[in-house]
Amino acid sequence: xxxxxxxxxxxxxxxxxLRAIIDSDLVYSFLRSKVTIAAAVVTLLIVLAAIFAxxxxxxxxxxxxxxxxxxxxxxxxxxxxxxxxxxxGTDDQGRDVFSTILYGSRQSxxxxxxxxxxxxxxxxxxxxxAGYAGGTTDAIIMRAADIxxxxxxILIAMLIDGVSRALFGEQRNETVVFWVMVLSIxxxxxxxxxxxxxxxxxxxxxxxxxxxxxxxxxxxxxILFRHVLPNVVGPVLVIATINLALAIITEATLSFLGxxxxxxxxxxxxxxxxxxxxxxxxxxxxxxxxxxxxxALVLAVNLLGDWLRDALNPKLR
Amino acid sequence: MLAFIIRRLLxxxxxxxxxxxxxxxxxxxxxxxxxxxxxxxxxxxERAQLRQxxxxxxxxxxxxxxxxxxxVRLDFGNSYQFKTPVIDLIADRFPATMELAIASAxxxxxxxxxxxxxxxxxxxxxxxxxxxxxSLIGISLPTFLIGxxxxxxxxxxxxxxxxxxxxxxxxxxxxxxxxxxASGLKALVLPAITLGLFQMTLIMRLVRGEMLEVxxxxxxxxxxxRGLTDRAVNFGHALKNTLVPVxxxxxLQLGSIIAFALITESVFQWPGMGLLFLKAVQNVDIPIMxxxxxxxxxxxxxINLIVDILYAVVDPRIRxxxxxxx
Numbered sequence: 001x002x003x004x005x006x007x008x009x010x011x012x013x014x015x016x017x018l019r020a021i022i023d024s025d026l027v028y029s030f031l032r033s034k035v036t037i038a039a040a041v042v043t044l045l046i047v048l049a050a051i052f053a054x055x056x057x058x059x060x061x062x063x064x065x066x067x068x069x070x071x072x073x074x075x076x077x078x079x080x081x082x083x084x085x086x087x088x089g090t091d092d093q094g095r096d097v098f099s100t101i102l103y104g105s106r107q108s109x110x111x112x113x114x115x116x117x118x119x120x121x122x123x124x125x126x127x128x129x130a131g132y133a134g135g136t137t138d139a140i141i142m143r144a145a146d147i148x149x150x151x152x153x154i155l156i157a158m159l160i161d162g163v164s165r166a167l168f169g170e171q172r173n174e175t176v177v178f179w180v181m182v183l184s185i186x187x188x189x190x191x192x193x194x195x196x197x198x199x200x201x202x203x204x205x206x207x208x209x210x211x212x213x214x215x216x217x218x219x220x221x222x223i224l225f226r227h228v229l230p231n232v233v234g235p236v237l238v239i240a241t242i243n244l245a246l247a248i249i250t251e252a253t254l255s256f257l258g259x260x261x262x263x264x265x266x267x268x269x270x271x272x273x274x275x276x277x278x279x280x281x282x283x284x285x286x287x288x289x290x291x292x293x294x295x296a297l298v299l300a301v302n303l304l305g306d307w308l309r310d311a312l313n314p315k316l317r
Numbered sequence: 318m319l320a321f322i323i324r325r326l327l328x329x330x331x332x333x334x335x336x337x338x339x340x341x342x343x344x345x346x347x348x349x350x351x352x353x354x355x356x357x358x359x360x361x362x363e364r365a366q367l368r369q370x371x372x373x374x375x376x377x378x379x380x381x382x383x384x385x386x387x388x389v390r391l392d393f394g395n396s397y398q399f400k401t402p403v404i405d406l407i408a409d410r411f412p413a414t415m416e417l418a419i420a421s422a423x424x425x426x427x428x429x430x431x432x433x434x435x436x437x438x439x440x441x442x443x444x445x446x447x448x449x450x451x452s453l454i455g456i457s458l459p460t461f462l463i464g465x466x467x468x469x470x471x472x473x474x475x476x477x478x479x480x481x482x483x484x485x486x487x488x489x490x491x492x493x494x495x496x497x498x499a500s501g502l503k504a505l506v507l508p509a510i511t512l513g514l515f516q517m518t519l520i521m522r523l524v525r526g527e528m529l530e531v532x533x534x535x536x537x538x539x540x541x542x543r544g545l546t547d548r549a550v551n552f553g554h555a556l557k558n559t560l561v562p563v564x565x566x567x568x569l570q571l572g573s574i575i576a577f578a579l580i581t582e583s584v585f586q587w588p589g590m591g592l593l594f595l596k597a598v599q600n601v602d603i604p605i606m607x608x609x610x611x612x613x614x615x616x617x618x619x620i621n622l623i624v625d626i627l628y629a630v631v632d633p634r635i636r637x638x639x640x641x642x643x
Contacts, residue, residue, distance in 0.1 A: 146332075147332050147335050147336070150332065150614070150617045150618065150621065151576070151613070151614070151617065152573055152576045152577060154576075154577070154580070155576055155610075155613065158594075158595075158598055159343075159598075159606065159610065161598065162597075162598040162601060162603075162606055163343065163347050165598070165599075165601050166347040166601045166603070167347065245457070249459045252459055252461075252462075253459055253460070253461055253580060256459075256461045256580075256583075257461075257579075257580065257583050257595055258595075258599060259595075259598060259599070269461075272461070272462065272465065276465055276584075279465070279468060279469055279473055280473060280480075282473075284469055284473070287465060287469075288465075288466075288469065291462050291465060291466070294459070294462065295454075295457060295458050295459075295462060298457045298458075298459070299453070299454060299457035302453070302456070302457050303453075
């Protein structure tokens with residue numbers, strides 16, 4: 001009986017895909033950290049609540065037929081004067097605070113995700129090109145990155161927002177504002193991706209598989225996106241998670257400053273801005289509950305990012 | 318050394334010119350500057366005359382050169398909203414922002430360094446864990462939310478400390494200061510804490526990291542072996558060696574503090590440059606936007622330059638590396 005007919009046991013019983021995922025280091029380190037599990041649960045809860053907002057929210061706060069001015073300024077349900085179904089109270093126009101938070105998280109998370117995706121794609125593409133092409137192209141892209149990174153992201157986002165005001169004028173409706181936010185936040189966060197990807201591309205491009213691909217005449221674009229990209233994308237995940245938290249904060253800050261989403265389509269930041277006026281009247285719940293939601297979301301995403309960074313760092317294994 | 322400084326200076330000038338180009342593009346091509354400056358009753362002849370007077374018919378390169386020349390002489394034109402020179406508006410608000418920024422930088426150093434030292438020396442104590450957990454929350458809370466929570470806690474609930482404005486100010490020549498009156502000092506407390514909290518957590522983590530590294534080195538072990546007191550070892554030897562990177566980061570962060578002041582200024586209605594910029598963005602007042610952009614860029618570039626040069630003075634290896642690279 002030769003070895004070829006009877007392969008060693010380890011090759012015969014290849015574990016299933018699912019088994020491989022469960023046994024991986026990533027899942028092991030995830031299950032070992034209680035803080036990370038809690039962070040994942042909080043993130044998942046907020047995201048699910050945001051996705052299913054129309055089914056969960058007791059009232060649609062932006063449907064004028066469903067709100068009544070008679071229900072305005074109700075405190076949360078456990079305080080004196082609180083009324084069902086307004087668990088977290090109502091604002092000055094009788095909108096249910098709990099429902100506005102659900103709809104607001106939707107906007108915040110959507111813009112955060114889209115902006116992170118946009119920044120990631122732009123940064124990865126520029127980083128790949130800079131690293132692979134080298135020379136003048138590399139110098140131009142990286143100098144642009146240097147100059148941009150001397151400015152705080154929020155200033156760049158504000159500047160783009162200001163330009164959009166001049167360009168769109170009266171036509172600045174809610175859809176335009178949404179995409180302007182995605183664009184302005186995305187454009188202010190691409191640098192970190194580009195630097196990281198450029199660094200790994202510089203290493204990868206001298207490896208034999210790239211050389212082989214070039215020898216058989218594959219186009220540079222295909223080599224970059226089909227062969228190099230999968231090998232440099234690991235660290236990008238960590239940056240993306242941490243940048244997601246930053247993007248959500250930036251969106252909330254812009255909206256809070258009155259430069260982001262309008263009160264007709266509020267994000268968490270807009271809700272806090274609206275609620276700020278009522279703090280002094282003692283109606284703290286209008287600003288504080290959206291604030292807590294925002295803080296919980298950002299903290300949870302940050303914790304997930306920290307875990308991912310440590311789990312993927314080979315030095316710490 | 319001189320070559321190093323000159324090269325850095327040239328780099329800084331290139332950065333400033335790039336920013337000036339962006340500011341110029343904003344001014345010249347986003348909306349029509351003439352339409353922004355005149356009312357609807359202005360005739361077409363008057364508009365054409367103004368266009369000619371402002372030199373907007375000249376080639377773009379000449380216009381850009383003139384823009385840079387004016388900017389160097391601090392002439393940024395008139396604000397569209399207020400019809401007064403932009404530089405006067407900025408000069409008027411500059412002291413408020415600087416006092417806020419410096420107060421919060423001092424706050425972050427005075428609180429952050431001792432917290433960092435403590436968490437490094439007592440790694441397992443419960444207080445250290447509380448500090449570290451608090452710092453994570455501090456990083457996750459957006460600045461404006463910290464401001465609102467502080468307003469909710471102090472002025473609203475406890476009825477102490479003002480929640481907006483700068484209090485009474487005293488005029489000293491061109492500078493207005495709130496540091497000499499009781500109401501001015503009180504008004505400074507909450508904004509300075511709001512703005513400084515993020516930097517404080519940053520400095521605490523940095524000092525902790527550096528201290529932990531230094532405490533493992535041989536010369537610290539040797540100092541202990543010589544029988545020096547804990548105080549002499551921890552503060553005389555260890556802390557002293559962590560301060561170079563801390564000062565660098567603190568210096569670089571001063572630029573961010575000035576830029577981020579605009580969020581705090583908005584929460585507390587602090588009459589600084591940031592609030593001016595914010596109103597300018599909302600009202601598409603492009604001269605103010607481009608002037609603020611150039612000013613912030615100038616502050617950032619200057620601080621970076623000073624830090625680079627100081628580093629080269631302190632650490633000769635950087636000079637040699639730079640020479641080798643050249």
